[in-house]
Amino acid sequence: MFKIIEYLITLWIILTLNFFLPRLMPGDPFLFVSGDEGNAVAQNTACIQESYIQFYGLGKPVHIQYVHYIIELFQGNLGHSFHFNESVSAILLKRFPWTVFLIVSAVLLSTIIGVVLGSISAWFQGRFLDNFLYFCLIIIAEIPAFLLALIFLFIFSAEFNLFPLSGAVTHFSGYKGWEWLADICHHAALPIISLTLVRSSGMYLLARNSMITVIAKDYIRTATAKGLTQYRILFRHIIKNAMLPIVTRIFLTLGSLVGGAILVENVFAYPGLGLLMREAVLMHDYPLIQGLFLLVTICVLTANYLADWVYVWLDPRISRDV
């Protein structure tokens, strides 16, 4: 019960910050006195600007807007985006699944790859295979995800024509069923591979270190002395005990779902939330910023809550401690 109250208070504080922080940014959502090169921007006269301010309720005192926001939120209304001219919830619902697909796939694959390679490395600690894997993955870890994405884009899409250049589906193709699913996977392949490779290194290092720590424990020596098979020692004793920090990392990553792939989404013009967040902040689109940050908040809080549950399941001593 106490835990739930703690979560609710956290949510309220974040909601309040979400509301006030964007409004503290200097600038006006409807004032355009400059524009990016090559872009023509509508020239709002003072009365046009005023009409927009009144229409979106920005002329009211801020505390009234805040109360209005909270009331609307409890009725399930996240507001109407100034820039995208659509309800915030509709925008988020359309974009969120694409980002979830990218990030969850990348997290799953990078966890599997990282843990498997980390286990191999830890098992062969100090030998050639460990040194080789360590060297390769350290190098990959240092490459920014967007750079890797760009390299893949230019090699596999532009040069060899193996993957699409951008987007999430082939437009105007009329694909249905399995064809449609295959098309989605084809488009998502390079973004997912880029994110997976970059994230694998972190997971590999964590798994390797965690497992090296566990390997040095007495109960592993006991297991070896008992004559258990290497397979049983590795998978029943070492990996299981080394999982806690890995699980923490998985949930931390899932918590950062919304902003986790901004640059990669940018490289592949992937219709996820990353680009949306950038656009919302640049345009001072208060309702959209609020909606996005609310989604981030919910993701982080949910990930934390799930992590608490999984910890108990993995290590019953934690619940006894609590």
Add this chain to the structure above:
Amino acid sequence: MKTTHYLFLTVIILMISTIACNTNQSPEKQAISKSQSNIIRLQGGDWGYPTPYAHYPRGPGGYKTNLIFDSLLESDENGLIPWLAEKWETIDNGKRYLFTIRQNVTFHDGMPLTPEDVVFSLEYANQYPQSWSYLYQSIQSVRTQDTRNVLVTVITPSVPMLIYIGRTRILPKHIWKDIKQPQQFISKLSIIGCGPYRLTDYNKSHGIYRFEVFKNYWGPKPAVQVIEYIPVSQPILAYERGEIDMAIIPPDVLPGFTKDPRNKIVKSPAFWGIRLLFNMKSVPEFQNKAMRQAIRYALDLNALVEKTTRGAAICGSAGMLSPDHLLFNPHVKKYEYNLNRAISLLESAGYSYFDHDGTRKDKNGKKLIFQLLCSSGARISRSPISEIRIAEMIKEYLQRAGIHIQVKSADQRSRDSAVKSNQYEMVLLGHGGWGSDPQFLKKRFADKIRQGNSLMECRSYGYHNDHLDALLNQQSITFDPQKRKQLIFDIQRILSEELPEIPLFNTTNYTVFRPSTYDGWRFMYDHHALEHSKLSFLEKQL
């Protein structure tokens, strides 16, 4: 984040340069131009639902809407042309306009367009602000004169009112008459217009649009049957792979494309520019014309253009209008880079003493130290070069003349807000719209009280000149084109002498396309993008 952004752009340009230079140039012969096409694919991205009220207030949104909705007048390379209005007449020195509405025009749902629809549309735009029309609260009355003519009476006569009325998109009254929140009217009905194309597919999150030709279109026959806009991350690669039929190319990769005979490259008119504004209220030194001229002489704009845009720009005219503007006066005062002239002007203004760091000061010890505000995010010529780089170059140039500049950067919206509230000393401001009617000069230089709200209206705060005011007010109500042209020429001449602000340069983009796919592209007289002109997709009438 900023460093990452620049690194990102640099990597893209390097990679694209490599690919552009390796473009296969040998086997194909120069292709034959094609004035008809079944399907054209262009760079997409979401620019809003293409109704006059729901699209985003940016060019790509507005001009897509124009494919669906016709207006009374249209723009070609030389000016306004009759469109839904067969002809028009300006009455009572611009107080009234009489439009003769074309007959046998039908909306996409088969209903005929009547003068009642025109009256409704203009009244509606007067009641609810519509992007790109600027009619809001400026019309006194609209009524039908007879079965073909519509009489519009404006509140305040001014020359550009014709453009504002002429470009207002005409809506079907039978669909829109009960709509009280036009921005939120998004349905299949809201995209029924009488333009040459119908929207047959749109996806907001993917940023795709598909337009198909409207078979009963009244006007010139559409030359392209289907226009598709698809999301593109790297336009040049997408063009190379044939995914899109047109792309804007940075100057760095231009040589690779020029060598390929299958490509045609068109230079766009210089209607995007960047200018340097002075706040004469907070910095009284800027009220001195000699100071402003000295700053202009100290700036090597040719070098600035070369270094920041790699030549894809032309130096700004001191007369304020872009050299590509229809009313540009080429005989205004010229300021070539002349450091000695700058120094002598500063000394004549009393700044002949120096501080220990080389900064000039007057006899009272007042030093020439100014803050230059710029945007941290704005890019120039689709390259990693930013406004900050321009500001740093200005700092270097002015340092040579003994003026110390402190560069301050802010995000674009914060900078805009600072300009609006006059919280700056010097500021760099980049924007489009330089091809629009020179009425903006009046709003920029003759309004003594308020800072402008839109990009073309923002000005050096605190500047005032009675003679210029009189000319600016006069041109606004001079409906004789020749007389007005003379007034605009005089205004440019005075501005070039007075130099209340310094236009640094106007960019000229390069657009590449394959004439073998389609070659009907046309510019509008006041806009820089080929694909934004409705006429680009229609057969050219001789």
